[in-house]
Amino acid sequence: xxxxxxxxxxxxxxxxxxxxxxxxxxxxxxxxxxxxxxxxxxxxxxxxxxxxxxxxxxxxxxxxxxxxxxxxxxxxxxxxxxxxxxxxxxxxxxxxxxxxxxxxxxxxxxxxxxx
Amino acid sequence: xxxxxxxxxxxxxxxxxxxxxxxxxxxxxxxxxxxxxxxxxxxxxxxxxxxxxxxxxxxxxxxxxxxxxxxxxxxxxxxxxxxxxxxxxxxxxxxxxxxxxxxxxxxxxxxxxx
Numbered sequence: 299x300x301x302x303x304x305x306x307x308x309x310x311x312x313x314x315x316x317x318x319x320x321x322x323x324x325x326x327x328x329x330x331x332x333x334x335x336x337x338x339x340x341x342x343x344x345x346x347x348x349x350x351x352x353x354x355x356x357x358x359x360x361x362x363x364x365x366x367x368x369x370x371x372x373x374x375x376x377x378x379x380x381x382x383x384x385x386x387x388x389x390x391x392x393x394x395x396x397x398x399x400x401x402x403x404x405x406x407x408x409x410x411x412x413x
Numbered sequence: 414x415x416x417x418x419x420x421x422x423x424x425x426x427x428x429x430x431x432x433x434x435x436x437x438x439x440x441x442x443x444x445x446x447x448x449x450x451x452x453x454x455x456x457x458x459x460x461x462x463x464x465x466x467x468x469x470x471x472x473x474x475x476x477x478x479x480x481x482x483x484x485x486x487x488x489x490x491x492x493x494x495x496x497x498x499x500x501x502x503x504x505x506x507x508x509x510x511x512x513x514x515x516x517x518x519x520x521x522x523x524x525x526x527x
Binding site: 306329340341343346348354364391400401402404405406410 | 445447454455456458459462480500507513514515517519520
């Protein structure tokens with residue numbers, strides 16, 4: 299079975315540009331999570347969805363960040379406009395909420411560099 | 414709020430050495446506990462888990478026991494290999510609240526030298 303798929307794997311953009319990261323969760327999973335990983339802050343949860351509905355977006359750093367999940371098999375994380383401090387690895391993860399498993403399956407990540 | 418504290422790295426060992434990475438937690442409910450591993454250039458992978466007190470999770474020679482009395486979930490391996498070099502994350506989830514999100518520790522970088 300395919301795991302969590304993220305695209306692109308690497309993104310280099312200039313400050314001020316719009317960036318869109320994409321994620322396809324594992325089929326049948328009803329939870330989707332977006333994380334950001336940096337050396338300084340470690341792994342941070344940005345937002346998560348249940349059945350395509352955002353449940354907790356308290357980790358989204360500011361209004362420049364937005365996330366959508368139009369259907370069960372696709373989610374996007376958008377940064378507009380991008381800034382150099384947004385440079386990080388962004389991970390998408392999914393899980394199946396079967397009453398307590400909580401096991402999250404991570405994608406390979408998108409390495410974003412904003413110059 | 415809930416939190417996880419791991420021993421600070423980096424940790425460097427020789428092949429076949431014994432490994433312990435300490436993890437302690439603070440939680441208001443009854444969490445499940447996890448160890449995730451991140452190999453270079455990859456996402457996190459679940460290594461093992463324990464869902465209640467005194468449970469022992471094990472996988473690939475790694476073990477960790479859920480100790481409620483000491484609020485700990487230390488990761489151990491009897492004989493490490495070069496291929497175990499990675500970053501290890503301890504995490505918890507609060508099953509009482511029903512929230513599906515995990516709380517991660519800061520990660521411990523492990524390097525095994527041949």
